[in-house]
Amino acid sequence: MAKAKTQYTCTECGAAEPKWQGQCPSCHAWNTLVESVPETVTQSRFASLAPTAQLQKLAEVEAQEVSRQQTGIAEFDRVLGGGLVAGGVVLIGGDPGIGKSTLLLQTVCKVSQSLKAFYISGEESAQQIAMRAQRLGMDASQVDVLAEINLEKISQVLQLHHPDVVVIDSIQTVYSEALQSAPGSVAQVRECSAQLTRIAKQLGISMILVGHVTKEGSLAGPRVLEHIVDSVLYFEGDQNSSFRLIRAFKNRFGAVNELGVFAMTEKGLREVSNPSALFLSHHESPVPGSCITVTQEGTRPLLVEIQALVDTAHAPNPKRLCVGLEQNRLAMLLAVLHRHAGVACYDQDVFINAVGGVKIGEPAVDLAVLLAIVSSLKNKPLPSKLVVFGEVGLAGEVRPVQRGQERLKEAAKLGFTHAIIPKANAPKGGVAGLHIDAVDRLEQAIDILRG
Numbered sequence: 001m002a003k004a005k006t007q008y009t010c011t012e013c014g015a016a017e018p019k020w021q022g023q024c025p026s027c028h029a030w031n032t033l034v035e036s037v038p039e040t041v042t043q044s045r046f047a048s049l050a051p052t053a054q055l056q057k058l059a060e061v062e063a064q065e066v067s068r069q070q071t072g073i074a075e076f077d078r079v080l081g082g083g084l085v086a087g088g089v090v091l092i093g094g095d096p097g098i099g100k101s102t103l104l105l106q107t108v109c110k111v112s113q114s115l116k117a118f119y120i121s122g123e124e125s126a127q128q129i130a131m132r133a134q135r136l137g138m139d140a141s142q143v144d145v146l147a148e149i150n151l152e153k154i155s156q157v158l159q160l161h162h163p164d165v166v167v168i169d170s171i172q173t174v175y176s177e178a179l180q181s182a183p184g185s186v187a188q189v190r191e192c193s194a195q196l197t198r199i200a201k202q203l204g205i206s207m208i209l210v211g212h213v214t215k216e217g218s219l220a221g222p223r224v225l226e227h228i229v230d231s232v233l234y235f236e237g238d239q240n241s242s243f244r245l246i247r248a249f250k251n252r253f254g255a256v257n258e259l260g261v262f263a264m265t266e267k268g269l270r271e272v273s274n275p276s277a278l279f280l281s282h283h284e285s286p287v288p289g290s291c292i293t294v295t296q297e298g299t300r301p302l303l304v305e306i307q308a309l310v311d312t313a314h315a316p317n318p319k320r321l322c323v324g325l326e327q328n329r330l331a332m333l334l335a336v337l338h339r340h341a342g343v344a345c346y347d348q349d350v351f352i353n354a355v356g357g358v359k360i361g362e363p364a365v366d367l368a369v370l371l372a373i374v375s376s377l378k379n380k381p382l383p384s385k386l387v388v389f390g391e392v393g394l395a396g397e398v399r400p401v402q403r404g405q406e407r408l409k410e411a412a413k414l415g416f417t418h419a420i421i422p423k424a425n426a427p428k429g430g431v432a433g434l435h436i437d438a439v440d441r442l443e444q445a446i447d448i449l450r451g
Contacts, residue, residue, distance in 0.1 A: 008034065010029065010033055012024065013027040013224070075271045080251070086164075087206070093235065102136070104119075104208060109139055109143055118145075118157075120145075120154060122183075123169060136267055149175060150175065151176040171192060193209065197228050211225065230251070243356070244262040245261055246260040279303065280305050288380060290306070290308075290382065294364075294389050306355075306368045308375070310348045310373055320350050324358055330350065332394070336392055336396055336442065341370075348377065352369060352373075367420065368390075396443065397440060412431050417433060417434060419434055419436045421438055
């Protein structure tokens with residue numbers, strides 16, 4: 001018997017190589033080549049997304065407002081950019097058991113009251129889905145369920161019934177008979193997602209694909225999967241906590257980095273109306289090392305508590321540890337604190353934590369991190385109603401951040417009375433109920449705290 005030919009396919013870009021290599025020659029990614037069987041397809045599987053295509057001037061194209069379909073879940077609509085779009089394809093990924101299927105079943109049950117909605121599952125039987133809907137108290141009387149993993153059968157059902165909203169749970173379980181490889185392989189995921197996207201565009205279906213994630217937390221399968229779809233959402237959260245976060249990393253119909261906050265209950269996922277309350281600790285009295293900042297997640301300002309613990313190092317190399325913030329930036333900020341404010345931490349262990357498990361990527365929290373470190377080092381609490389934000393540069397200057405006015409209004413709405421902000425973000429008319437100290441140097445902010 002002749003040995004079957006194999007090739008090595010890159011999981012990042014999909015390029016095929018005849019032998020294994022440590023680095024992909026096409027995209028230069030390391031350790032991404034996996035063994036697969038070469039696919040030979042004789043029939044044409046590609047169709048145009050539009051009936052006709054012609055060359056035209058961009059200025060002559062009439063731009064139309066994209067209509068949205070509300071899902072009935074406000075936090076989910078926020079992350080999507082206002083709701084589902086006809087012909088839009090959304091890819092949502094997350095760890096096993098995080099709540100992806102629960103959220104999408106809730107969405108389908110709510111949408112089915114006004115639209116034709118399908119729930120296509122390749123991981124659960126129809127009975128299992130019905131049991132979960134009954135356990136969560138959902139009205140699933142108008143939801144059509146299909147337990148199928150064959151792409152050709154799914155395509156036939158979609159073209160026959162023309163639903164408005166479709167959930168595919170999950171894309172890694174779907175396979176095409178035109179390919180020989182197993183479900184979940186690079187070729188199958190790439191082909192099935194492309195075919196389903198093509199059908200969604202042709203029929204105007206709002207489609208949501210569930211994707212598995214790797215142990216590193218990124219979406220499994222070829223990177224082209226994220227390029228095909230219109231929106232990429234990540235479901236985040238700690239298994240030991242009841243709170244879940246949905247974050248948008250790509251959205252052709254809305255803003256990226258939007259954040260939706262949910263709480264997992266016995267009746268499914270419940271929206272959190274005031275997410276800032278999740279990220280603020282409630283101390284009976286002010287404690288050293290705690291500073292409140294305002295971070296911007298998409299269009300939403302969030303108040304987050306930054307905690308710092310500075311302790312004498314008992315080893316030659318002091319520890320620098322960040323949870324929820326960038327570790328390399330902490331080392332840079334400590335150097336700025338020493339050089340421009342005269343506060344030395346070279347013989348101290350420094351630990352930084354963003355309360356609530358939120359991950360902050362913007363530099364607007366620099367000033368809050370430094371003031372929390374000074375507070376912990378001096379063992380002197382900051383005022384309880386103080387809020388701080390601002391980017392700190394290497395020269396010790398406090399640089400402005402985007403949407404400073406919205407951050408101040410959010411802080412005032414939640415009862416804060418004092419703010420230390422960059423001078424360039426100071427509002428001309430002020431904010432009612434909020435005393436604002438505008439600074440342009442790091443040492444000025446520390447002097448304000450010293451009185």
